[in-house]
Amino acid sequence: xxxxxxxxxxxxxxxxxxxxxxxxxxxxxxxxxxxxxxxxxxxxxxxxxxxxxxxxxxxxxxxxxxxxxxxxxxxxxxxxxxxxxxxxxxxxxxxxxxxxxxxxxxxxxxxxxxxxxxxxxxxxxxxxxxxxxxxxxxxxxxxxxxxxxxxxxxxxxxxxxxxxxxxxxxxxxxxxxxxxxxxxxxxxxxxxxxxxxxxxxxxxxxxxxxxxxxxxxxxxxxxxxxxxxxxxxxxxxxxxxxxxxxxxxxxxxxxxxxxxxxxxxxxxxxxxxxxxxxxxxxxxxxxxxxxxxxxxxxxxxxxxxxxxxxxxxxxxxxxxxxxxxxxxxxxxxxxxxxxxxxxxxxxxxxxxxxxxxxxxxxxxxxxxxxxxxxxxxxxxxxxxxxxxxxxxxxxxxxxxxxxxxxxxxxxxxxxxxxxxxxx
Amino acid sequence: xxxxxxxxxxxxxxxxxxxxxxxxxxxxxxxxxxxxxxxxxxxxxxxxxxxxxxxxxxxxxxxxxxxxxxxxxxxxxxxxxxxxxxxxxxxxxxxxxxxxxxxxxxxxxxxxxxxxxxxxxxxxxxxxxxxxxxxxxxxxxxxxxxxxxxxxxxxxxxxxxxxxxxxxxxxxxxxxxxxxxxxxxxxxxxxxxxxxxxxxxxxxxxxxxxxxxxxxxxxxxxxxxxxxxxxxxxxxxxxxxxxxxxxxxxxxxxxxxxxxxxxxxxxxxxxxxxxxxxxxxxxxxxxxxxxxxxxxxxxxxxxxxxxxxxxxxxxxxxxxxxxxxxxxxxxxxxxxxxxxxxxxxxxxxxxxxxxxxxxxxxxxxxxxxxxxxxxxxxxxxxxxxxxxxxxxxxxxxxxxxxxxxxxxxxxxxxxxxxxxxxx
Numbered sequence: 001x002x003x004x005x006x007x008x009x010x011x012x013x014x015x016x017x018x019x020x021x022x023x024x025x026x027x028x029x030x031x032x033x034x035x036x037x038x039x040x041x042x043x044x045x046x047x048x049x050x051x052x053x054x055x056x057x058x059x060x061x062x063x064x065x066x067x068x069x070x071x072x073x074x075x076x077x078x079x080x081x082x083x084x085x086x087x088x089x090x091x092x093x094x095x096x097x098x099x100x101x102x103x104x105x106x107x108x109x110x111x112x113x114x115x116x117x118x119x120x121x122x123x124x125x126x127x128x129x130x131x132x133x134x135x136x137x138x139x140x141x142x143x144x145x146x147x148x149x150x151x152x153x154x155x156x157x158x159x160x161x162x163x164x165x166x167x168x169x170x171x172x173x174x175x176x177x178x179x180x181x182x183x184x185x186x187x188x189x190x191x192x193x194x195x196x197x198x199x200x201x202x203x204x205x206x207x208x209x210x211x212x213x214x215x216x217x218x219x220x221x222x223x224x225x226x227x228x229x230x231x232x233x234x235x236x237x238x239x240x241x242x243x244x245x246x247x248x249x250x251x252x253x254x255x256x257x258x259x260x261x262x263x264x265x266x267x268x269x270x271x272x273x274x275x276x277x278x279x280x281x282x283x284x285x286x287x288x289x290x291x292x293x294x295x296x297x298x299x300x301x302x303x304x305x306x307x308x309x310x311x312x313x314x315x316x317x318x319x320x321x322x323x324x325x326x327x328x329x330x331x332x333x334x335x336x337x338x339x340x341x342x343x344x345x346x347x348x349x350x351x352x353x354x355x356x357x358x359x360x361x362x363x364x365x366x367x368x369x370x371x372x373x374x375x376x377x378x379x380x381x382x383x384x385x386x387x388x389x390x391x392x393x394x395x396x397x398x399x400x401x402x403x404x405x406x407x408x409x410x411x412x413x414x415x416x417x418x419x420x421x422x423x
Numbered sequence: 424x425x426x427x428x429x430x431x432x433x434x435x436x437x438x439x440x441x442x443x444x445x446x447x448x449x450x451x452x453x454x455x456x457x458x459x460x461x462x463x464x465x466x467x468x469x470x471x472x473x474x475x476x477x478x479x480x481x482x483x484x485x486x487x488x489x490x491x492x493x494x495x496x497x498x499x500x501x502x503x504x505x506x507x508x509x510x511x512x513x514x515x516x517x518x519x520x521x522x523x524x525x526x527x528x529x530x531x532x533x534x535x536x537x538x539x540x541x542x543x544x545x546x547x548x549x550x551x552x553x554x555x556x557x558x559x560x561x562x563x564x565x566x567x568x569x570x571x572x573x574x575x576x577x578x579x580x581x582x583x584x585x586x587x588x589x590x591x592x593x594x595x596x597x598x599x600x601x602x603x604x605x606x607x608x609x610x611x612x613x614x615x616x617x618x619x620x621x622x623x624x625x626x627x628x629x630x631x632x633x634x635x636x637x638x639x640x641x642x643x644x645x646x647x648x649x650x651x652x653x654x655x656x657x658x659x660x661x662x663x664x665x666x667x668x669x670x671x672x673x674x675x676x677x678x679x680x681x682x683x684x685x686x687x688x689x690x691x692x693x694x695x696x697x698x699x700x701x702x703x704x705x706x707x708x709x710x711x712x713x714x715x716x717x718x719x720x721x722x723x724x725x726x727x728x729x730x731x732x733x734x735x736x737x738x739x740x741x742x743x744x745x746x747x748x749x750x751x752x753x754x755x756x757x758x759x760x761x762x763x764x765x766x767x768x769x770x771x772x773x774x775x776x777x778x779x780x781x782x783x784x785x786x787x788x789x790x791x792x793x794x795x796x797x798x799x800x801x802x803x804x805x806x807x808x809x810x811x812x813x814x815x816x817x818x819x820x821x822x823x824x825x826x827x828x829x830x831x832x833x834x835x836x837x838x839x840x841x842x843x844x845x846x
């Protein structure tokens with residue numbers, strides 16, 4: 001099934017990377033091999049106009065297929081957006097005015113065309129066909145599916161079975177999305193794996209109505225910066241493609257190391273060979289993950305803002321995030337005779353020695369007394385290399401040669417260890 | 424709850440007889456007592472234009488309330504009728520053309536106004552409001568109810584749970600019917616008990632939309648002439664109000680005795696006192712049920728065709744049905760010496776004696792031989808008092824003084840028993 005009638009290496013790359021499932025892959029390969037420009041359907045909800053890296057996974061596939069000569073059909077879901085909550089009782093998906101929808105669609109497209117080729121994109125509004133929809137059209141459409149088929153959709157079924165309200169109108173959502181495929185004569189529809197049900201309804205409806213059933217191209221769901229949940233604006237774990245370069249860079253740097261390779265694979269153009277190298281470096285621990293993450297952040301920012309902006313963001317990050325906004329050159333230094341600050345507490349592990357930071361703060365004239373130092377710590381006003389210190393006893397290994405000790409917003413020193421080179 | 428603020432005996436009669444349930448009876452009594460003419464909603468499906476006695480139960484309530492000054496609003500369900508099967512794949516409820524709907528509605532109304540007062544009836548077509556319905560209207564309406572609420576409807580739930588197909592469009596049916604109540608500002612809706620769910624959805628929708636919720640007037644479902652299932656055209660156990668007088672009379676005569684009182688109660692004007700008398704006569708066996716059934720048939724035919732027609736139907740029935748189309752006066756008689764025809768077979772029970780009918784047929788010159796008699800019996804061509812005789816041995820008690828023995832279409836004799844009065 002998976003063996004190619006097309007041996008085009010570009011096609012192979014498109015089908016191998018950033019794909020969760022294709023229904024039906026063999027049919028899709030045949031379509032690609034036919035040489036006919038395909039109509040690639042992708043819909044969006046204009047009540048949620050912000051594109052983040054999670055969406056980019058699919059948009060990149062569209063772009064790659066455009067580069068092979070295919071046509072994107074972008075559908076503005078101005079009708080499905082209404083299904084969110086037309087009764088206006090919930091705040092989760094408020095009804096939008098026509099003007100809001102139009103403004104949001106513009107916002108969306110401005111972002112969309114940062115990835116997708118505008119020249120090979122046709123924009124279609126659901127209102128082009130649904131504004132004229134009659135009750136008869138709705139009845140005819142709804143009659144093609146059974147309630148049981150729709151309650152098989154996982155989220156519908158769960159809500160029905162656990163007694164959470166599932167509005168009758170919500171069953172219309174997959175129907176409308178499916179009808180879009182009829183209206184635009186879609187050859188392929190794109191979506192995340194969570195869209196599989198809706199995409200299949202479209203495929204089925206096309207078959208029922210005598211159209212050629214569309215292929216369903218499902219892309220993986222990107223995990224957000226928290227490393228746990230799917231990337232989502234409402235969860236706050238997202239990297240928006242409208243984020244300015246500095247912010248985008250910093251957000252990529254905040255992902256857990258475990259996501260580095262996934263992000264490289266799904267949202268950068270680093271070659272498969274490059275990915276293999278990074279992967280083995282990480283496995284062999286021959287590279288600091290931070291270094292790869294900087295490379296990843298650079299790749300991502302460069303993609304949206306170009307090389308110079310990426311370089312600038314990287315420098316800014318190094319200056320502000322890694323050194324917590326302290327302009328290094330102008331900071332007063334304080335030489336720490338490490339041995340004299342070691343705490344009197346018995347070490348927890350033989351290898352661990354603690355420094356009493358209150359003593360350092362008094363000696364460095366950051367505070368007047370150790371009591372004041374402790375109070376400021378309790379108020380979370382003391383930072384060592386950008387990390388808040390609440391316990392005066394600090395593992396001496398955390399205090400580096402060049403560490404910045406900061407009190408409040410304005411007082412700080414650079415610590416110079418007297419024992420550097422001796423250890 | 425049930426105690427009347429109105430002591431109007433006509434109101435009491437309306438609420439006592441031919442009512443299964445009123446939601447909410449106390450509210451309905453208050454409305455009746457208010458003196459305001461109420462809008463009594465009643466819908467019908469123009470794909471099923473035939474009215475039978477089962478429908479008459481409800482129509483009589485409408486008429487009784489009209490006689491108190493209230494207004495009927497008859498809704499032609501030209502849109503809900505489409506929900507039957509718009510995909511055209513099933514033969515049970517085919518889509519009707521506009522002309523068919525119009526013709527059927529005329530047929531229906533011709534019958535409807537045999538019971539209901541045309542002068543106090545307003546006719547409304549669903550198309551007056553649903554033709555202009557947009558997708559937005561559908562979404563808004565559907566959003567007011569949950570799938571779980573609709574799957575609570577018994578027939579929906581059963582179909583869903585047993586895996587029988589339940590089309591998504593079928594959920595729209597109760598919604599449309601409910602919206603009708605908004606459109607016509609219904610004070611009360613009428614229906615059989617099987618309509619309770621739909622009527623309550625209307626009531627609920629009115630409340631949600633800031634209207635005064637309608638009262639739901641549920642009438643009992645009439646059992647059909649088979650005495651078992653609800654009266655229904657498709658089950659063939661119905662008495663249509665378009666049936667000609669003779670046929671209507673005969674069908675009433677065919678109901679089992681157990682239904683006599685129910686029919687009297689639900690579809691005649693015989694007074695409560697009259698009903699009580701009939702009931703005790705039946706209980707005491709002081710009347711032949713056939714006599715009461717004739718009275719019932721007469722009442723029913725008279726209601727639709729007047730006294731003369733009812734009298735004619737009764738005479739016709741006596742002539743043709745009770746005597747099996749045999750014009751008694753012109754029939755040749757044959758005197759049966761019972762003892763000489765008793766079969767040689769030993770009696771099964773001591774009390775049972777059998778006559779060999781083949782011998783009687785030969786003696787009466789209906790056939791040339793007992794062999795011919797047996798052949799004709801095998802061909803089901805021999806009848807005793809209208810019942811086919813297949814076994815030559817007949818319980819002598821079945822052969823009455825005056826019984827008609829018939830062979831084929833043309834040969835018959837009246838049997839005169841020689842032992843009448845001796846037994």
